Amino acid sequence: MLHRSWRRAATAAVAALLAATSIAACSDDPSDAKDLSENRAGAMADYGIGKQFKASEPVSFSILYNNHPNYPLRDDWLFWKELKSRANVTLTPVAVPLSDYEQKRSLLIGAGDAPLIIPKTYPAQEDAYVSSGAILPVSDYLDLMPNLQDKISKWNLKSEIDQRRQEDGKFYLLPGLHEKPWQDYSVAIRTDILDELNLAVPKTWDELYTVLKAMKAKYPDVYPFSDRWSKPNPAGNLLNILAVSYGLQGAGWNFQHTSWDANAKKFVYTGATEQYKQMLQYLNKLVSEKLLDPESFTQTDEQARQKLANGKSFVISANAQAVVNDYRPDLAKTNPKAKISKIPLPIGPAGEINPASRLENGVMISSKARESKNFVAMMQFIDWLWYSDAGQEFAKWGVEGTTFVRDAAGKPKLAPDVNVIGLNPKAPKHLQKDFGFYNGVFAYGGKPELVQGFFAPEEQEFQKVLNARPPVAVPPPHPLNDEEREQASLWETPLKDAVYQATLQFALGQRDFSQWDAYVAELKGKNMDAYLTMVNKAYDRYQKDHG
Incomplete structure (x- = not known):
C-alpha cells in the first residue's frame, strides 16, 4: 500500500467508516435492533476484521453442496478436517450433482427442506425465493459480518450491491466479491500472421477491422475471422463483447433487455438503441467484405476450431x-510454427472500460437459520470463510506446508507434489480431488493476486491491461414486484426472439438497415414500450422509496 500522510489516512478512515455505516443503514431492520440474545451460542464475543473465527463451542451447519464431477465429494478431505480444527465448525453437506443443482435447490427450498447455507447461487437466481419468505434478507445482518462490510466499503462496491436489492430495499444473496473485475473473454489472433504482415496487436475494434483487411489481402481465400460459441445463442460471445464495447449492458449469450441511459436517466431497450444498430453495422461490414465467416453465427465449436487449425481462419473468440x-494443441498438430494469443478486449465507442461484473455467485441463507441458537456464530463463520483474506486464502490454497508453500515475497505457490489445472502436471496429488481446496462452492472472489494465483503469466499480463481500465458503470436498482416479474416473463421471450432473429438478418445482410425503423416497430408490437414503462416505473418507485 502507498504511504500516505496522517491527514489523508484519517480522511480515508472516516470515509470508509461513513461508507460502512451507509451500507448498514440501507437495512430496514438492522440486526442490532433485533433480539439475538437467544441466538449467540458458539459465537465469538470479540470477532472482527483480521480475526480467525473459532466457535466458542463445537457447531454444525447444513450446507447445500454442488457436487462437481471433476472433484467428487469425499469425507476424508483435509478441507473438512482443517475447518473443524481452525473454526470448530462441522459442515454437513447435502450433496447434489452439478447437473441437477438448480432444480434440486428449487425443490428443497419450495418444500421447506433446504439446508441452512445455500451457496453457488448466481445473482438474480434468488429473486424466485424472496416473496415466499424462504430465504433470509441478509442485508439485515451485515453488522454480524465485518469482513464483508469492510470489502464493500474499501472496494467501493455499494452501487453493485444496491443493484441486487429487492423492492423492499433489502438484498437476499451474499455475493462473491471481486476487488477488480475479471474479464476473461475476448478474441485470439494468430500472432505469427501479425508478425508476417508487420502489424501490431489491434487495440480497438476499428484496428481489428484494419488487421482483418490486411489478412484478407494477403490470403484472399481465407475468412480471417471465423467464430465459435454460437450454440445455443448465435455469436454468443462476439455479440456480448461488442455490445459492452458500444456502451450496452450485454447481448448474445448475455442479452440484457434494458440498458441504462445515464444522460436521459432512464432505461432504454437494448435491441432498439442506436448503439445496437451501430454494432450490427460493424458486423455487417465484416461479413459483406468477407472478413467474418457468415457461418460464425451457426457453426459448432468443433467446426470453428477445425478452420483455425487448418489455416482457414486466423481470429476466433477466446x-x-x-x-x-x-x-494451441489444435495448431501444434497441423502447423507447429503457428502462434496464437488472446488479445486485450478491443476498445469500442464506449471507451476504455472493464465490462466484467465484480459480483459473483454467492450464498443464500435459509430463513430457518434465524431461529437457530447458533445463528450469530453461523454468520460470523460465513463472514470468515467467504470474505476474510485468511478464509479466502484457506479455501483456495489450503494448508501451508501441505498443499502450498510461500515464495521469498510471501506469496503462496503450490507444493511441488500437488497439481491443479496442470501447474504441476507430474505431481502425485491434486488440490481439488485429494484435498478439497479450490472448490467452486467455497473459493471465489477476492483480491486480484488471489483470483489470479493460478493464472499463467500471459493471462496475468492480460488482466493487468484490463485492470488498468475503469469498471463499467453499474445501472441503478430497478427491482420488479411479483406481479411485474410475472408480466415481464410473458413479454421477454417474444422480444428476445425478435431481437435474435433481426440481429442475424442485419449482420448477415439479409435485411437492409433502411428497415431498422420497421424492426423497432415490430418490437413495439411485442410490448417493448409497455415493458420499458414497467422497468422505469420500478426504477422511479425504488428511488422514491429508498433514494
Whole structure:
C-alpha cells in the first residue's frame, strides 16, 4: 500500500467508516435492533476484521453442496478436517450433482427442506425465493459480518450491491466479491500472421477491422475471422463483447433487455438503441467484405476450431482456457510454427472500460437459520470463510506446508507434489480431488493476486491491461414486484426472439438497415414500450422509496 500522510489516512478512515455505516443503514431492520440474545451460542464475543473465527463451542451447519464431477465429494478431505480444527465448525453437506443443482435447490427450498447455507447461487437466481419468505434478507445482518462490510466499503462496491436489492430495499444473496473485475473473454489472433504482415496487436475494434483487411489481402481465400460459441445463442460471445464495447449492458449469450441511459436517466431497450444498430453495422461490414465467416453465427465449436487449425481462419473468440487447451494443441498438430494469443478486449465507442461484473455467485441463507441458537456464530463463520483474506486464502490454497508453500515475497505457490489445472502436471496429488481446496462452492472472489494465483503469466499480463481500465458503470436498482416479474416473463421471450432473429438478418445482410425503423416497430408490437414503462416505473418507485 502507498504511504500516505496522517491527514489523508484519517480522511480515508472516516470515509470508509461513513461508507460502512451507509451500507448498514440501507437495512430496514438492522440486526442490532433485533433480539439475538437467544441466538449467540458458539459465537465469538470479540470477532472482527483480521480475526480467525473459532466457535466458542463445537457447531454444525447444513450446507447445500454442488457436487462437481471433476472433484467428487469425499469425507476424508483435509478441507473438512482443517475447518473443524481452525473454526470448530462441522459442515454437513447435502450433496447434489452439478447437473441437477438448480432444480434440486428449487425443490428443497419450495418444500421447506433446504439446508441452512445455500451457496453457488448466481445473482438474480434468488429473486424466485424472496416473496415466499424462504430465504433470509441478509442485508439485515451485515453488522454480524465485518469482513464483508469492510470489502464493500474499501472496494467501493455499494452501487453493485444496491443493484441486487429487492423492492423492499433489502438484498437476499451474499455475493462473491471481486476487488477488480475479471474479464476473461475476448478474441485470439494468430500472432505469427501479425508478425508476417508487420502489424501490431489491434487495440480497438476499428484496428481489428484494419488487421482483418490486411489478412484478407494477403490470403484472399481465407475468412480471417471465423467464430465459435454460437450454440445455443448465435455469436454468443462476439455479440456480448461488442455490445459492452458500444456502451450496452450485454447481448448474445448475455442479452440484457434494458440498458441504462445515464444522460436521459432512464432505461432504454437494448435491441432498439442506436448503439445496437451501430454494432450490427460493424458486423455487417465484416461479413459483406468477407472478413467474418457468415457461418460464425451457426457453426459448432468443433467446426470453428477445425478452420483455425487448418489455416482457414486466423481470429476466433477466446478465453484463457480455450487458448491453452484448444487452439494451441489444435495448431501444434497441423502447423507447429503457428502462434496464437488472446488479445486485450478491443476498445469500442464506449471507451476504455472493464465490462466484467465484480459480483459473483454467492450464498443464500435459509430463513430457518434465524431461529437457530447458533445463528450469530453461523454468520460470523460465513463472514470468515467467504470474505476474510485468511478464509479466502484457506479455501483456495489450503494448508501451508501441505498443499502450498510461500515464495521469498510471501506469496503462496503450490507444493511441488500437488497439481491443479496442470501447474504441476507430474505431481502425485491434486488440490481439488485429494484435498478439497479450490472448490467452486467455497473459493471465489477476492483480491486480484488471489483470483489470479493460478493464472499463467500471459493471462496475468492480460488482466493487468484490463485492470488498468475503469469498471463499467453499474445501472441503478430497478427491482420488479411479483406481479411485474410475472408480466415481464410473458413479454421477454417474444422480444428476445425478435431481437435474435433481426440481429442475424442485419449482420448477415439479409435485411437492409433502411428497415431498422420497421424492426423497432415490430418490437413495439411485442410490448417493448409497455415493458420499458414497467422497468422505469420500478426504477422511479425504488428511488422514491429508498433514494
